[in-house]
Amino acid sequence: MGEVTKCELCGEPMPQGEEMFKFHGYSGNCPKPPLPRLISGAEMIALERRRQIEVEGWTSEHDDEHSMAQMAIAGLSYASVAASQVRLRDGCIKEVLPIYWPFSPDWWKPANDPVRNLVKAGALIAAEIDRLQRNSK
Numbered sequence: 001m002g003e004v005t006k007c008e009l010c011g012e013p014m015p016q017g018e019e020m021f022k023f024h025g026y027s028g029n030c031p032k033p034p035l036p037r038l039i040s041g042a043e044m045i046a047l048e049r050r051r052q053i054e055v056e057g058w059t060s061e062h063d064d065e066h067s068m069a070q071m072a073i074a075g076l077s078y079a080s081v082a083a084s085q086v087r088l089r090d091g092c093i094k095e096v097l098p099i100y101w102p103f104s105p106d107w108w109k110p111a112n113d114p115v116r117n118l119v120k121a122g123a124l125i126a127a128e129i130d131r132l133q134r135n136s137k
Contacts, residue, residue, distance in 0.1 A: 044115075045122035052123055063131045070102035071131065075124035077101050081110045082117035 005019040006012060010030035014021060023030070039047075052058045063071065077098045097108050111117050 041118070041122070044119045045126060048119045048123040049126050052127070058127065060130065060134065063127050064135065066102075066131070067135075068102075069128065071124045071128040073100055073102045075121040075128065077108070078110065078117045078121035078124065082114040082121065085112075085114040085117070 005014045007014055007030055008022045010032040012031050077100065080098065095110075097105050101108055111120075
């Protein structure tokens with residue numbers, strides 16, 4: 001008997017006659033929920049940027065009000081605390097507000113996870129890049 005072809009989404013065997021496909025769908029939906037998968041850093045940053053826009057309301061118009069590189073500086077703040085978390089392990093005091101934090105202290109919300117802080121940093125830097133590109137025209 002040959003190797004069983006499995007759906008790349010749910011991991012279940014593909015139905016007979018659908019072995020050439022990568023995913024269920026022709027004869028019905030996946031019988032199980034999708035397998036958990038790791039997403040790339042770039043995907044995590046894009047999702048966080050979308051969350052910032054949709055949940056926090058940080059639209060392009062809002063971002064354009066920050067013309068002194070505040071979002072880049074905020075990104076630096078989160079990247080800095082992430083680097084300290086990686087280098088110092090438990091010795092990092094994430095509750096300390098960076099002296100260069102450009103916004104109200106109420107908005108300083110570092111996570112315990114350095115990856116989460118790098119994702120926030122990346123999304124803020126992406127927002128700053130978008131702002132610079134919009135305003136260079």
